[in-house]
Structure formats: structure tokens, C-alpha cells
Amino acid sequence: MHVTLLSRGLSIYTTRRLAQAARLRGARVRVLDPLGVEMHLDDRPAAFYRQRKLPPTDVVVPRIAPSIQAYGLAVVNHFGMMGVPTLNDATAIASSRNKMRSLQLLAASGVPVPATVMAATASDLREMVELVGGVPVLIKLLTPAERPGVMVCESLQSMEAAMEAVLSMGHNLLVQRYVRRRRERDLRALVVGGRAVAWVERRPRPGRLLHTRARGAQLKAVKVPAAVDRIAVEAARVVGLEVAAVDLIETHGGPMVFDVNSSPGLKGLERATGKDLALPIIGRAEELARSQPRRKQAP
Numbered sequence: 001m002h003v004t005l006l007s008r009g010l011s012i013y014t015t016r017r018l019a020q021a022a023r024l025r026g027a028r029v030r031v032l033d034p035l036g037v038e039m040h041l042d043d044r045p046a047a048f049y050r051q052r053k054l055p056p057t058d059v060v061v062p063r064i065a066p067s068i069q070a071y072g073l074a075v076v077n078h079f080g081m082m083g084v085p086t087l088n089d090a091t092a093i094a095s096s097r098n099k100m101r102s103l104q105l106l107a108a109s110g111v112p113v114p115a116t117v118m119a120a121t122a123s124d125l126r127e128m129v130e131l132v133g134g135v136p137v138l139i140k141l142l143t144p145a146e147r148p149g150v151m152v153c154e155s156l157q158s159m160e161a162a163m164e165a166v167l168s169m170g171h172n173l174l175v176q177r178y179v180r181r182r183r184e185r186d187l188r189a190l191v192v193g194g195r196a197v198a199w200v201e202r203r204p205r206p207g208r209l210l211h212t213r214a215r216g217a218q219l220k221a222v223k224v225p226a227a228v229d230r231i232a233v234e235a236a237r238v239v240g241l242e243v244a245a246v247d248l249i250e251t252h253g254g255p256m257v258f259d260v261n262s263s264p265g266l267k268g269l270e271r272a273t274g275k276d277l278a279l280p281i282i283g284r285a286e287e288l289a290r291s292q293p294r295r296k297q298a299p
């Protein structure tokens, strides 16, 4: 088995762990910087790496940073066109990185999500705020990059100021109901191949609203009821992701999915759970490679 990791390099924890897991399973591994892949389209698609023809590979595991999304997803799609299974595929990654698109997919399949509105102008949004229950609300960037893309607005004035600022910078935004939590934590599931392989809770540092690890949240392994597990698995499925971190908030009305991530970092999850989470990802990649025998790649 030959596994290609599309990533900026082995200095990244998750990339390193995936490479180790693949080797442990006896696969050959190559890490390709997506920006070093050149694509050729003619009667059949071909790929090069730094001007050399790429030898065949059985499966691609993409780890595309949002900062190189357009090029990176073209590369992922190119492998798909060459008949190589990709874990995840370009369409699913793109959906997960567009917050409205992923919420639409979730809502259409009956996955509970926070009430959300989207409009192109501040005045329309102002009129629509009642639809999500009025202030407080969250303003979220449609396509957040590596930087945080969420603001809490407690008053109509602060909401208007935030909306004007974001829109004038040329960003699209969503206005979302600020959901009241049943417990002071977020839940995150790592879903791989239709199964939740890890569950953690994320508690913010005291006084912090946001629960992401980068901002100092505490991660801890947890067990969740089967019904919550099913929601996370369904969320990954409807966005089309083989590998996903699904984020949920527990409300008095049940859990709600607020984010689905297609390139989750494994560091915090592995430390919190004490599990090897790279192995199931590589295991799933191999499974797909076997069940979807590679079409002949261009010689």
C-alpha cells in the first residue's frame, strides 16, 4: 500500500502521526507539499511533483491548510480524477469550510443546528435578527481562515458595528443565535469512516467564551449517550466527510452541531483520550483504497 499525505510537512504533529501510523501498518508513505504538486489535464489527468512525474499511489490523505485552500483543493480533486481515493474529497472539504453550506446540509438532513441567518447587507441582517431570537448573537465569518472568526454581540449597537466592520472588509457573515448551554462545555467527536473514534469535552479558561484548544480550552475524554454519538456520525456523513471533527453544544433542548471540521488536529485529542487516533484514519484510508481499486494511472 502506498499512502500520500498532502501536507506542508512532517514538522506538523498530525502529519507526523499519520506517517507513523501508515508505516506501522506496513505502508509506504510520502508527504507532498500541496503547493509542490503540478497538475496536467489533457486526454487524461496527470500529476507532477516539483516537475517530476508522480509515481502511482493508492490513497491520498489531504491536510489542506485554509490559507492554500483553492490550490490545495484543486490538487485533491486532481488525484480524485486520476482514480485515487482521497480521504476527504475536495467537495466535502470545501463544504465543511463554508459555514452556511455545512449548516444547510446539516439542517436539510434533520441534524439540529443553532438558528442562523445570512444576508449580504447590514440592514437586511438587522431586520432578520429577531428570527434567531434577538441579541445576544454570534457573528461568524462565512469562511474563517486560521484566525478566529467569531464575535459575540450582546447589544444591537455592538452587533451593527461588528456587521458593518466585517462587511466593509469584504467578508460574508452569518448571524447565529447565541445558544444557552446546559453545561459549560463544548463536545467534540472525531468521526472516521462513519464511526466516532473519540469524544472530548472542551471547557474554556475561566472568563473565556470560546472553547478552542488554541485559546486555552481544557480537553478531557468523555463518554456520550448513543443518541449524541449518532448525531455526530450523521453530521460527518451529510457533509460528506470520511474524517471529521464534529463540534456540539448541549442545550436544554438536546445537542446542536455548530461546526464540522475536515482537517482536525490530533494532538489535543490524542493527549486527552490517550488513544492512537492516526491508526483508524490510516485504516480507513486503506479500506477505501482496497474497495475502490485504482483506475490505471497515466503511465
Ligand SMILES: Nc1ncnc2c1ncn2[C@@H]1O[C@H](COP(=O)(O)OP(=O)(O)OP(=O)(O)O)[C@@H](O)[C@H]1O
Binding pocket: 114, 138, 140, 144, 147, 148, 149, 150, 176, 177, 178, 179, 180, 186, 209, 210, 211, 212, 247, 249, 258, 259
Ligand atoms: N451558536 C453558538 N452559541 C454559543 N456558542 C457558540 C455558538 N457557536 C459557536 N460557539 C462557541 O464559539 C466557538 C467558535 O465557534 P465556531 O467553531 O463556529 O467558529 P470557528 O470560526 O470555527 O472558530 P474555531 O476556529 O475557534 O473553531 C465554539 O468553540 C463555541 O464554544
Ligand SMILES: [Mg+2]
Binding pocket: 247, 259
Ligand atoms: Mg470551529
